[in-house]
Every structure is written in C-alpha cells, then in structure tokens.
Amino acid sequence: MENNKQLSYRNKIILAPMVKINTLPMRLLALDYGADIVYTEELIDYKLLNCHRKVNDTLNSVDFIDKSDGTVVFRTCPREKPFVVLQIGTNDPSRAAMVAKLVYVEYDLTGVRLEYDVAGIDINMGCPKGFSLKGGMGAALLNQSDKACAILSAVISTVSIPVTCKIRILRDINETVSLCKKLAATGIAAIGIHGRRIHERPIHENRNNVIKAVSEALEIPVIANGGSKDIKVYEDIEKFKIVTGCSSVMIARSAEKNCSIFKRDGKLEVPAVIRDYLHHAINYDSVAANTKYCVQNMMGNVHETELGRTFLETSTLQEICDLWQLGDYCREKQKKMNMLRFEERDLACNDQKRIKPNPVDETQDDINSLKCMYIRSLYPMPEDLPKTKLLNWAKTHRKPLPKYHTEQFEKLFKSIVTFDNKKYSSLFWEKNKRCAEQGSAIVCLYFLNVYDMEYLKINGILG
Numbered sequence: 518m519e520n521n522k523q524l525s526y527r528n529k530i531i532l533a534p535m536v537k538i539n540t541l542p543m544r545l546l547a548l549d550y551g552a553d554i555v556y557t558e559e560l561i562d563y564k565l566l567n568c569h570r571k572v573n574d575t576l577n578s579v580d581f582i583d584k585s586d587g588t589v590v591f592r593t594c595p596r597e598k599p600f601v602v603l604q605i606g607t608n609d610p611s612r613a614a615m616v617a618k619l620v621y622v623e624y625d626l627t628g629v630r631l632e633y634d635v636a637g638i639d640i641n642m643g644c645p646k647g648f649s650l651k652g653g654m655g656a657a658l659l660n661q662s663d664k665a666c667a668i669l670s671a672v673i674s675t676v677s678i679p680v681t682c683k684i685r686i687l688r689d690i691n692e693t694v695s696l697c698k699k700l701a702a703t704g705i706a707a708i709g710i711h712g713r714r715i716h717e718r719p720i721h722e723n724r725n726n727v728i729k730a731v732s733e734a735l736e737i738p739v740i741a742n743g744g745s746k747d748i749k750v751y752e753d754i755e756k757f758k759i760v761t762g763c764s765s766v767m768i769a770r771s772a773e774k775n776c777s778i779f780k781r782d783g784k785l786e787v788p789a790v791i792r793d794y795l796h797h798a799i800n801y802d803s804v805a806a807n808t809k810y811c812v813q814n815m816m817g818n819v820h821e822t823e824l825g826r827t828f829l830e831t832s833t834l835q836e837i838c839d840l841w842q843l844g845d846y847c848r849e850k851q852k853k854m855n856m857l858r859f860e861e862r863d864l865a866c867n868d869q870k871r872i873k874p875n876p877v878d879e880t881q882d883d884i885n886s887l888k889c890m891y892i893r894s895l896y897p898m899p900e901d902l903p904k905t906k907l908l909n910w911a912k913t914h915r916k917p918l919p920k921y922h923t924e925q926f927e928k929l930f931k932s933i934v935t936f937d938n939k940k941y942s943s944l945f946w947e948k949n950k951r952c953a954e955q956g957s958a959i960v961c962l963y964f965l966n967v968y969d970m971e972y973l974k975i976n977g978i979l980g
C-alpha cells in the first residue's frame with residue numbers, strides 16, 4: 518500500500534525518544550523550533566494494550582486512556598500527526614502488531630481509506646535499563662536478532678506507515694553491520710543508531726565510526742544518535758551528520774535541556790523555552806507532575822537559585838505557570854475547559870434521560886445541593902482531597918464520620934453524603950463512584966463554610 522504522503526527519514530533532524538520527557542508539549546515544542554520528526558517516549562506494549570482510544574473534542578486530541586486508572590497514557594493531536602513516531606517497548610511480535618492496530622483507524626465508510634494516529638512506529642532495541650533487559654525488551658533484542666526481525670516483520674505486515682527500530686552498537690563493527698543488514702532486510706524504513714554499547718554510559722565516547730560503517734553498508738537511511746555532548750549549537754548537528762556519514766540525526770539530551778537547539782537561527786534562553794513549553798502544557802492540560810519534571814530538567818540545578826527553590830514547592834500547573842507569568846493564562850484556559858466539561862456532561866445526562874427519564878429526584882428538598890465538579894488536578898496533596906478534608910473536619914469537630922451513598926444511572930454517578938444529620942449532593946453527575954463521592958464532599962464543605970463561593974467560582978468547580 519504505497520502512500521505518497523509517507524514520512525521520509527532522509528535528511529531529517531529528529532527529536533529522539535525520551536521517557537517522561539517526550540510527552541505532547543515537548544514534541545510540539547520541538548516541531549515549533551524546527552525538528553522534522555518527533556518520537557514519543559517509549560510506551561510499553563502491555564500498557565498501550567490496556568488503553569482505549571478516545572477522541573477528545575475539548576482539546577482536539579486523540580487520547581489513549583488507561584482502562585484501569587483513567588490516566589492519559591498517550592495524547593496526540595492533528596498538528597503533530599504527519600511527524601510523530603510512536604516508540605514501542607516490546608518483546609513479542611503479536612503484541613507489537615496489536616499495538617500497531619490500536620493506532621490505526623479505518624474510518625472511511627467505503628473501507629478504502631486508511632488513517633493512522635501517528636506517522637510511523639519505532640521499536641526500541643536500545644534501552645539498557647534493567648526492567649527492559651529482564652523483560653526481554655530494548656537492548657535485550659540485540660542478541661536475539663531472529664526475534665527482533667520477527668517483531669519488525671509483524672508490525673510491517675500490519676500497517677502501511679513506516680516502521681523503524683532504534684539500536685545500540687555491538688562490541689564489534691562487523692557484527693553491528695551484519696545485525697543492521699539483517700534488520701534492514703525486514704523492510705524497515707530507517708534505523709536509528711546510538712553509537713554506544715549496551716553497558717556504556719553517556720561519559721563514554723560515542724563511536725561515530727561504527728555508525729559511519731553501518732551507514733555506508735546500508736541502503737536505507739541511517740539516523741545517527743548519541744552526539745549530544747558535542748551538540749551545543751545548531752551547526753554542531755550538521756557536523757555530527759558529517760562525521761557519522763548519516764542521512765539524518767536524532768537528538769535527545771541537548772533537546773531535553775534546551776529544545777531550541779532545533780532552531781536554525783540560534784538558541785533561545787532557557788526561560789523563553791520554558792514559557793513556550795508551558796503554553797503547550799496548558800493547552801493540552803498536561804499533568805502537573807510531568808510538567809514539573811520536564812521544566813526541572815530544563816532549569817538545571819534548581820537548588821542554587823531563589824526561583825528554583827520556589828519552583829520545587831509548586832504542585833499544580835497554575836503554581837508552576839505563575840512563576841513564568843503564565844498563571845492567568847493557565848487559569849483562564851482551565852476554566853474554559855471546565856465549562857466545556859460541564860456542557861459535555863449535561864449533554865450526556867440529557868441523552869440518557871431521554872432514554873429513561875427522571876432517574877432520581879434531583880430536587881429532593883431535604884438535600885443541600887449545588888452543581889460542583891470534582892477536578893482531580895486541584896488537589897495534588899492527599900490531605901487536600903475533599904473527602905479527606907471532610908473526614909478531618911468531622912474528627913476535629915467531634916462529629917460522627919460522613920456516610921456516602923452512591924447512585925448509578927447508566928454510565929454516570931451521583932453521591933449523597935450524610936453528615937451531622939444533613940444530606941449533601943452535587944447536581945453534577947460524575948463518571949465514576951470515586952469522583953461522585955468527592956463531588957458530594959465538596960458541596961458539604963461549602964455548606965460547612967470550609968470552601969466559599971469565590972473559591973468554587975475561581976477554580977471553575979461551580980457549574
């Protein structure tokens with residue numbers, strides 16, 4: 518199935534895969550600055566296979582959501598679709614092929630047109646971490662070339678987008694070259710080579726000559742990797758490409774620290790890069806912990822500066838954004854997103870009520886109610902969670918502990934908390950029991966004057 522819009526790996530500058538770093542904001546940032554292709558972080562096959570694919574109309578994204586805990590495992594968007602490569606960690610051909618099917622959607626009614634959520638798929642054959650090796654993934658595949666080839670062949674025969682792999686070099690040049698030839702014979706579109714052996718660390722020299730030997734021996738594009746120590750400015754990328762004789766270059770650590778390395782017209786100062794990064798994090802509602810981790814890597818030694826020490830204290834996206842004068846933008850965006858969620862849920866509720874009217878009487882007058890939404894990201898600390906707060910309030914005031922009763926209607930939940938002989942409930946139907954209980958606790962805390970109306974409004978909790 519030849520497709521003329523297929524991603525080409527020739528003459529490209531690429532953001533290399535990095536666990537926890539290469540979530541959507543970093544990939545978009547790299548594209549903004551001029552990267553031609555962006556890899557995701559390595560995602561383990563099991564993890565992806567436990568996800569369901571969901572189109573998110575609020576964010577205009579496609580989300581792969583963990584069925585067990587509801588977390589977003591992989592979020593992607595139209596802007597990156599022609600350039601994003603999904604990297605998989607796997608040790609099994611059929612599981613790898615199943616993951617490939619997950620990001621492949623056949624949506625044309627005639628069944629002719631094939632669509633993918635990503636532009637390419639890469640198999641990680643270079644990760645030297647214990648968990649990968651023990652699991653037979655990553656670099657463990659380098660000495661099991663039959664299995665490595667079987668994985669590539671299985672994915673290639675499942676999809677019509679390009680498939681690649683990323684390896685480390687072996688002890689011997691010739692051995693490395695023959696491994697690469699064998700892998701190339703499966704029909705992969707390109708191969709990424711990190712010029713270090715499995716047990717070598719970043720302090721060891723990158724063996725550019727080995728990459729060069731492979732590049733000369735193969736017909737498919739070879740992507741050189743491992744040069745970050747010598748890549749300080751844009752021109753160094755070209756130098757690395759020349760010494761390795763490669764078609765393309767893939768950069769990890771230099772981009773992690775200062776993503777503007779991809780800018781042809783020179784790097785930006787780190788604070789500017791952080792601001793650009795945070796814009797994407799806000800727009801795609803990134804998890805605060807992940808945002809903090811990535812920003813911290815850009816800041817370097819956080820313990821040495823006043824800003825750094827303040828930064829370490831932050832726990833919400835808003836708090837992080839405040840430090841780069843983006844707090845208001847963040848609050849505004851989050852509020853808008855919450856409003857859309859209220860609307861989405863109202864529509865879902867109405868749909869369900871049409872099927873089966875009046876599930877529960879929402880206007881029972883012995884219930885103190887308010888329309889409040891439980892927004893997980895507002896409570897980073899366990900003690901801040903509404904239920905915990907209410908429990909602690911009860912203990913301090915020597916009251917009997919709150920009791921929750923949850924009702925389910927179709928796929929929506931609503932909880933009533935009984936506390937001190939009164940009943941409280943949120944008029945907002947939640948997606949699960951846990952959230953519904955938190956919602957009723959919020960309403961109860963409001964009537965106990967722990968939360969005031971202003972707080973509920975500012976944070977977009979009130980519908």
Ligand SMILES: Cc1cc2nc3c(=O)[nH]c(=O)nc-3n(C[C@H](O)[C@H](O)[C@H](O)COP(=O)(O)O)c2cc1C
Binds near residue numbers: 533644745773
């Ligand atoms: C924080 C971090 C995470 C990484 N995660 C991955 C990964 O998920 N998959 C992978 O193939 N390599 C991973 N790597 C390795 C890089 O992709 C790259 O091969 C290595 O850092 C050498 O390139 P560099 O000199 O440009 O940094 C990671 C490296 C770093 C620093």
Ligand SMILES: *[C@@H]1O[C@H](CO)[C@@H](O)[C@H](O)[C@H]1NC(C)=O
Binds near residue numbers: 572573574801858
């Ligand atoms: C889309 O993502 C936002 C932010 O994470 C979330 O609040 C919203 O519920 C999601 N919408 C859908 C339809 O999944």
Ligand SMILES: *[C@@H]1O[C@H](CO)[C@@H](O)[C@H](O)[C@H]1NC(C)=O
Binds near residue numbers: 657660661
């Ligand atoms: C591959 O290497 C691992 C350790 O690095 C070793 O345990 C395993 O036996 C090797 N497999 C083959 C087929 O050589």
Ligand SMILES: *[C@@H]1O[C@H](CO)[C@@H](O)[C@H](O)[C@H]1NC(C)=O
Binds near residue numbers: 691
């Ligand atoms: C590697 O291959 C080259 C060319 O095929 C050959 O001349 C050389 O002797 C080989 N080296 C080793 C160490 O096997």
Ligand SMILES: *[C@@H]1O[C@H](CO)[C@@H](O)[C@H](O)[C@H]1NC(C)=O
Binds near residue numbers: 787815
């Ligand atoms: C990022 O680039 C800027 C501008 O050249 C420089 O001041 C800063 O030190 C760089 N940071 C890192 C970590 O490379």
